[in-house]
Amino acid sequence: MPDPSAAAVFTDLAQESRELDSLVGDVPGPDWARGTPAPGWTIAHQIAHLHWTDRAALLSLTDADGFAAMAEAALKAPDTFVDEGAQEGARWAPAELLARWRAGRAALGEALAAASPDTRFPWYGPPMKAASMASARLMETWAHGQDVADALGVHRTPTARLRHVARIGVRARDYAHAVRGLPAPSEEFRLELTAPGGAGEWAYGPADAPQRITGPALDFCLLVTRRAHRADLALTATGPDADRWLDIAQAFAGPPGAGRTPRTSR
Structure with a gap:
């Protein structure tokens, strides 16, 4: 299959995020502490992880030095930095976490659309173009959304995304x-x-x-x-x-x- 256009990937990422938002937006505060299939991770951890990774992607696109510092900190704790990032956000009140995730993904969407399409941006693995970064963010949003849906007992209708x-x-x-x-x-x-x-x-x-x-x-x-x-x-x-x-x-x-x-x- 041919690669989808960058604009289509950006649109699909925004739609995938909105679908997950609609799933968690009305979840009562206490239920954000509900466990998901990922051991030790609640619904709050899942959303906090997505927010943390969106923030890393935004730094990669807009602040190479800031991303390098974030990546250096991760290299010092390779076995724990993902859990630590999720735990940090999971401590926030659900309303604050939701607001930060929404703002962060909006900023990332703007940065992806503004990025040079042929530039490769740094990441924890090989550098990626903006379209590939968006595809990876969509994949992770969908996967962690599945964890949330399973925790809530919700069936999601699969889409062409x-x-x-x-x-x-x-x-x-x-x-x-x-x-x-x-x-x-x-x-x-x-x-x-x-x-x-x-x-x-x-x-x-x-x-x-x-x-x-x-x-x-x-x-x-x-x-x-x-x-x-x-x-x-x-x-x-x-x-x-x-x-x-x-x-x-x-x-x-x-x-x-x-x-x-x-x-x-x-």
Whole structure:
């Protein structure tokens, strides 16, 4: 599939954020302390983490020195800085946290739209162009939104915005192997994913590739964000390399974490 335009990515990020906002905006204050599937993380932690990362992205786009200082602090505590950032915001009153998240993501949206489209901005991994940064923010917003939805017992209707999450998951195939010390497959895979609502197919890789993945795009996105266990998803692998990938796939940088436990047995 061709890369979506930068403007479309920025619009989709704003829409994804608004959808999560509509989910938490009316949550009573005490319920912000409700636990989510992420161990030790409440709804407040989830939103605080998104705010923290939006702030980091804004610094990357607008204040290289400020981002460098933030990244240096993270390198001093590589195993804890994510939790510490979430914990800081989770201490705020829910109304304050919500207001800060809204203001921060609005500022980030303006900075993304104003950024030079060909410039690569610093990040905790490889530098990224503004469109790629927006895609990554959308992926994380959707994934942490899933944690919030699960905590609230809410079913979210999947949208075409998942194409950004799926694309990152496909592109991160080799990274998922590297982070586990495994050799990456030498050949491309073919993925044929059913778009949300049955609205067509999202295909990646050579049509004649022997290593193949098929199934719903939603299930693939849940897998690569590690928001569901493979055993609970309708994904089919053809070929040993594709089968192994479904066990280790992840769309985000850093350690894979424990992931979700299966609700069903294989």
